Amino acid sequence: xxxxxxxxxxxxxxxxxxxxxxxxxxxxxxxxxxxxxxxxxxxxxxxxxxxxxxxxxxxxxxxxxxxxxxxxxxxxxxxxxxxxxxxxxxxxxxxxxxxxxxxxxxxxxxxxxxxxxxxxxxxxxxxxxxxxxxxxxxxxxxxxxxxxxxxxx
Amino acid sequence: xxxxxxxxxxxxxxxxxxxxxxxxxxxxxxxxxxxxxxxxxxxxxxxxxxxxxxxxxxxxxxxxxxxxxxxxxxxxxxxxxxxxxxxxxxxxxxxxxxxxxxxxxxxxxxxxxxxxxxxxxxxxxxxxxxxxxxxxxxxxxxxxxxxxxxxxx
Numbered sequence: 001x002x003x004x005x006x007x008x009x010x011x012x013x014x015x016x017x018x019x020x021x022x023x024x025x026x027x028x029x030x031x032x033x034x035x036x037x038x039x040x041x042x043x044x045x046x047x048x049x050x051x052x053x054x055x056x057x058x059x060x061x062x063x064x065x066x067x068x069x070x071x072x073x074x075x076x077x078x079x080x081x082x083x084x085x086x087x088x089x090x091x092x093x094x095x096x097x098x099x100x101x102x103x104x105x106x107x108x109x110x111x112x113x114x115x116x117x118x119x120x121x122x123x124x125x126x127x128x129x130x131x132x133x134x135x136x137x138x139x140x141x142x143x144x145x146x147x148x149x150x151x152x153x
Numbered sequence: 154x155x156x157x158x159x160x161x162x163x164x165x166x167x168x169x170x171x172x173x174x175x176x177x178x179x180x181x182x183x184x185x186x187x188x189x190x191x192x193x194x195x196x197x198x199x200x201x202x203x204x205x206x207x208x209x210x211x212x213x214x215x216x217x218x219x220x221x222x223x224x225x226x227x228x229x230x231x232x233x234x235x236x237x238x239x240x241x242x243x244x245x246x247x248x249x250x251x252x253x254x255x256x257x258x259x260x261x262x263x264x265x266x267x268x269x270x271x272x273x274x275x276x277x278x279x280x281x282x283x284x285x286x287x288x289x290x291x292x293x294x295x296x297x298x299x300x301x302x303x304x305x306x
Contacts, residue, residue, distance in 0.1 A: 032213035056213045060185035063209050067187055093241035
């Protein structure tokens, strides 16, 4: 992700990818979504065709690659990484199961940018975020809104 | 959560609570949201007034208490726990920071129920889910839609 001033509607960016393994799927599920099809391969096969990642794991992995992309961008410019503060998101969709062995590549496309009316030192960026597996199948999407500080404010 | 047949619009249920600690906030952040204000108390103080949990951690904790509530309900009826399968979520809002030492209590209120048109063996339950901290402050809300199997189908 770039600085607010450099972001344009329509910009599309590959954020990075995340490899889902039986081990990390089970680890997340034990802590936050202890349902059999997230913990046990046989139970997962019956419902999803394999050991399936929690939808929240797929979502958290998006956050991870998004933050890392932001940090790489800042480091490349020799800047301190800006905080990503979000008031929330809209219309999260888990479209297809994510199974052990799948790698999901995340993309972000800017839908709109505007300066905050209440806090003009901040910009608001709305984006459509998607995750696609190694077979090219869209598995995940949602609309995010994030605040970014304005350099010029 | 009850069986689909027992769920009525307006039903409100306490799902359980989750205690956010400096340790579990940092552990989640290291894996999924490695921003300074989720990892370092001083950095958190500057932005949020304390070491702040990732919004996705607050969300994952909702999933944990919701699944555990469902499992307790099934166990009390001597039944196998039904899977919670969701096509996605709407309008997630992180309204206030959740800090180390906070305990968030989660509630769920049924907005609507209907039998799936495409798959009549399933019911769809739409609910407004909220999280409130130990001071009674609303910190989190979103609308969930989940599929539940129909016993009578």
